[in-house]
Amino acid sequence: MADPVRIAVTGAAGQIGYALLFRIASGAMLGNDRPIELSLLEIPPAMDALRGVVMEVEDCAFPLVRKVVTTDQPEVAFEGVDIAMLVGSRPRGPGMERNDLLEANGAIFTEQGKALNDHAAKHVKVLVVGNPANTNCLIAQHNAPDLDPANFSAMTKLDHNRAIAQLSQKVGGAVEDIDGLAIWGNHSSTMFPDLLGATVNGQSALEIVSQAWYEDEYIPAIQQRGAAIIAARGSSSAASAANAAVEHVREWVAGTDSVTSMGIYSSGQYGTAEGLIFSYPVTVNEGTPKVVENRELNDFAQGKIEATEAELIEERDAVAHLL
Amino acid sequence: MADPVRIAVTGAAGQIGYALLFRIASGAMLGNDRPIELSLLEIPPAMDALRGVVMEVEDCAFPLVRKVVTTDQPEVAFEGVDIAMLVGSRPRGPGMERNDLLEANGAIFTEQGKALNDHAAKHVKVLVVGNPANTNCLIAQHNAPDLDPANFSAMTKLDHNRAIAQLSQKVGGAVEDIDGLAIWGNHSSTMFPDLLGATVNGQSALEIVSQAWYEDEYIPAIQQRGAAIIAARGSSSAASAANAAVEHVREWVAGTDSVTSMGIYSSGQYGTAEGLIFSYPVTVNEGTPKVVENRELNDFAQGKIEATEAELIEERDAVAHLL
Numbered sequence: 001m002a003d004p005v006r007i008a009v010t011g012a013a014g015q016i017g018y019a020l021l022f023r024i025a026s027g028a029m030l031g032n033d034r035p036i037e038l039s040l041l042e043i044p045p046a047m048d049a050l051r052g053v054v055m056e057v058e059d060c061a062f063p064l065v066r067k068v069v070t071t072d073q074p075e076v077a078f079e080g081v082d083i084a085m086l087v088g089s090r091p092r093g094p095g096m097e098r099n100d101l102l103e104a105n106g107a108i109f110t111e112q113g114k115a116l117n118d119h120a121a122k123h124v125k126v127l128v129v130g131n132p133a134n135t136n137c138l139i140a141q142h143n144a145p146d147l148d149p150a151n152f153s154a155m156t157k158l159d160h161n162r163a164i165a166q167l168s169q170k171v172g173g174a175v176e177d178i179d180g181l182a183i184w185g186n187h188s189s190t191m192f193p194d195l196l197g198a199t200v201n202g203q204s205a206l207e208i209v210s211q212a213w214y215e216d217e218y219i220p221a222i223q224q225r226g227a228a229i230i231a232a233r234g235s236s237s238a239a240s241a242a243n244a245a246v247e248h249v250r251e252w253v254a255g256t257d258s259v260t261s262m263g264i265y266s267s268g269q270y271g272t273a274e275g276l277i278f279s280y281p282v283t284v285n286e287g288t289p290k291v292v293e294n295r296e297l298n299d300f301a302q303g304k305i306e307a308t309e310a311e312l313i314e315e316r317d318a319v320a321h322l323l
Numbered sequence: 324m325a326d327p328v329r330i331a332v333t334g335a336a337g338q339i340g341y342a343l344l345f346r347i348a349s350g351a352m353l354g355n356d357r358p359i360e361l362s363l364l365e366i367p368p369a370m371d372a373l374r375g376v377v378m379e380v381e382d383c384a385f386p387l388v389r390k391v392v393t394t395d396q397p398e399v400a401f402e403g404v405d406i407a408m409l410v411g412s413r414p415r416g417p418g419m420e421r422n423d424l425l426e427a428n429g430a431i432f433t434e435q436g437k438a439l440n441d442h443a444a445k446h447v448k449v450l451v452v453g454n455p456a457n458t459n460c461l462i463a464q465h466n467a468p469d470l471d472p473a474n475f476s477a478m479t480k481l482d483h484n485r486a487i488a489q490l491s492q493k494v495g496g497a498v499e500d501i502d503g504l505a506i507w508g509n510h511s512s513t514m515f516p517d518l519l520g521a522t523v524n525g526q527s528a529l530e531i532v533s534q535a536w537y538e539d540e541y542i543p544a545i546q547q548r549g550a551a552i553i554a555a556r557g558s559s560s561a562a563s564a565a566n567a568a569v570e571h572v573r574e575w576v577a578g579t580d581s582v583t584s585m586g587i588y589s590s591g592q593y594g595t596a597e598g599l600i601f602s603y604p605v606t607v608n609e610g611t612p613k614v615v616e617n618r619e620l621n622d623f624a625q626g627k628i629e630a631t632e633a634e635l636i637e638e639r640d641a642v643a644h645l646l
Binding site for chain 2: 018022026051055057158238240242243244
């Protein structure tokens with residue numbers, strides 16, 4: 001059997017963490033032949049709950065799990081890790097302005113970025129799930145100057161999956177018939193779900209659905225899906241976010257020829273400002289996401305992409321003192 | 324691709340249900356080549372939450388999921404199902420006596436047994452997870468006279484996994500080095516975790532650990548593990564129970580040569596009263612659990628098995644009017 005992969009998960013006792021750990025531990029992320037070590041980070045008040053979660057992981061007798069470490073110290077959590085899934089973040093509290101939120105999370109991701117820089121394996125793959133994911137990722141990346149910026153990514157896979165599912169429902173097709181669909185920009189309500197390059201059984205999606213449905217129903221539905229889940233369930237997406245995180249890492253490690261969406265360090269592709277963590281249509285080869293080239297973008301798409309880019313630049317400006 | 328398997332899950336919006344559905348839908352239970360239809364039952368006050376859960380299942384764009392039905396009617400939920408996972412049950416409320424609990428659940432499992440009898444596929448495999456699982460299973464089975472009693476089982480796989488994990492920790496071995504371990508009797512604090520037939524790397528487990536540790540620490544730790552989880556986590560086992568349910572059904576369908584534990588309809592094996600739903604060491608071949616024969620049982624084991632049998636007979640007597 002292969003050497004164990006060391007995986008850090010932050011916010012491990014939270015709702016997403018709880019949904020995530022058992023899927024990782026069962027082999028759903030890295031395969032049934034890959035032993036793993038889990039390194040779980042929580043804030044001090046959640047350490048008791050985390051111990052309970054670890055007891056449940058033990059109670060599964062997962063053959064792949066070689067070791068579980070729990071800690072409230074990022075330097076301990078990230079020691080030698082191959083993969084870091086940064087799930088924990090400060091949620092928006094009552095009366096908190098957007099800048100307060102960026103600030104509170106800025107502190108967390110500054111500390112975690114430094115700890116990753118100093119303690120993680122140099123090849124570490126870092127996925128940021130905790131919101132605001134793109135800017136949290138940017139902060140962590142800037143605070144880890146010794147790591148390749150390509151090691152950092154933010155999750156837009158949940159938006160991607162939502163976009164696939166909604167299109168599949170509309171056209172009455174199977175999800176595997178859809179290809180090329182992607183999310184551009186920020187994991188926020190400005191994200192742009194792009195159907196221009198999407199096909200259903202090889203036919204252009206925008207030949208099947210109307211532009212009006214696309215603009216007036218589909219895009220808002222994807223952008224506001226998180227709020228709709230909260231309204232129905234009484235709490236925010238957890239299992240579907242965990243599933244997306246599993247798939248993001250699985251595709252990052254194992255590769256994918258199908259187009260998926262990842263927030264990655266922009267080197268200016270499609271005219272986007274360099275150095276943002278920006279979601280693009282990507283494929284993945286040998287552990288490296290590659291932005292799909294030569295996508296056709298009309299004025300509508302270009303406008304949407306510029307809007308989400310503008311939001312990311314604003315967020316970056318708001319945390320400029322941390323970069 | 325094969326025909327879809329129709330799977331009913333009751334209590335689908337509860338904590339175990341929430342942990343369970345995404346693992347089923349991802350293919351962890353029946354494999355990545357087996358499309359599925361989910362038929363989800365909840366009580367009327369939980370239907371909104373259930374819709375939220377279904378939205379999250381949609382948001383995963385699982386290729387295997389062909390259809391999701393939600394209902395508060397058992398007859399609808401069980402229509403044509405191949406597998407029924409009865410997770411929902413009435414928990415013990417403040418001031419409820421054991422007989423109140425048996426009575427409240429008796430009503431639920433009587434109705435569900437009748438609905439399974441009249442609507443499920445004749446080959447349906449029914450797993451009862453909701454407590455008191457063995458007696459709930461017995462009630463459902465008795466109310467489904469047209470189904471083979473062998474179609475019904477109660478879950479002791481979580482106890483089994485806990486027993487494996489605790490032994491593996493004690494001896495410092497890997498979980499896959501352990502074989503032959505099993506849980507006898509009732510899924511309750513009288514269950515008997517049997518190390519007599521257990522081996523670690525081929526060596527008898529009871530040559531490695533002392534009888535004192537086995538009796539005074541190990542058995543009580545397994546029997547009281549559920550309470551320990553509640554104390555640490557602040558809520559009862561959910562993800563580990565869901566994992567055990569996934570494994571129980573996976574092994575029931577796909578078979579296993581390794582010894583596992585399942586509460587099944589007793590035909591009197593090892594002198595146990597016939598017709599109880601009793602957990603035995605089993606292997607599974609072509610969808611049929613087979614009790615491991617000729618296990619050596621000393622007086623200690625025999626006494627433990629009789630005690631858990633006596634409890635199951637008491638429970639059966641308490642619900643005799645439903646049988």
